[in-house]
Amino acid sequence: MNYKILGLLALVVTALVALPAVAQATTVTSPTGTVITGEKEGKSENGHVILHNPIAKIECASELNGPIESHGAGVTATGKVKTLSFTTCTNSWHVTVVAAGTLVAHYTSGYNATVTSSGATIESTRFGTTCRYLTSETDFGTATGGNPATLDIAASIPFHSGSGLCGTSPTVLTGTYVGGGSAYYDS
Numbered sequence: 001m002n003y004k005i006l007g008l009l010a011l012v013v014t015a016l017v018a019l020p021a022v023a024q025a026t027t028v029t030s031p032t033g034t035v036i037t038g039e040k041e042g043k044s045e046n047g048h049v050i051l052h053n054p055i056a057k058i059e060c061a062s063e064l065n066g067p068i069e070s071h072g073a074g075v076t077a078t079g080k081v082k083t084l085s086f087t088t089c090t091n092s093w094h095v096t097v098v099a100a101g102t103l104v105a106h107y108t109s110g111y112n113a114t115v116t117s118s119g120a121t122i123e124s125t126r127f128g129t130t131c132r133y134l135t136s137e138t139d140f141g142t143a144t145g146g147n148p149a150t151l152d153i154a155a156s157i158p159f160h161s162g163s164g165l166c167g168t169s170p171t172v173l174t175g176t177y178v179g180g181g182s183a184y185y186d187s
Helices: 007-011
Strands: 027-029 038-052 057-068 070-072 075-080 083-087 094-099 102-107 112-118 121-126 129-134 138-144 150-157 159-162 171-179 184-186
Touching: 038 150, 057 075, 057 171, 083 094
Parallel strands: none
Antiparallel strands: 027 184, 038 057, 038 171, 057 083, 070 075, 075 102, 094 121, 102 112, 112 138, 121 129, 129 159, 138 150, 150 171
């Protein structure tokens, strides 16, 4: 049985999750069934991902990349995010990645997977106000296999620290990363 699920794993911006004790096996393959390893990257579709900060909606161009470090029979597809960046953000906001974290892809059906993030710290700053958010086994989004593969982000990232203006509730991150090539997820 072929397992095709991670390719976009490195596309998800921010780090993610420890392997569950009963992990679903996940493998990332090409359209021909060749197992994919190495670097994967993605760029925000339509130019932006959106951090729905309690103070303001922050739209930024974003890129994500990193290696697929493990996947296959009895293993969930995993990879440390090597690069996660947010640039040209709106309304004078600056979004910085303090730590990129790890992404884990969990096969769901067809050529698709859900992605979780752990260890990613994202900091948004504007005019001396700083809000920090940290992922910890946080549902990050859905990876869809194809050519190109995509990662639709729908994350609720827990508040970590910062200004009282940031509130204490999680902030929502939305958007889509599109990969530079094909990837398919399978169990």
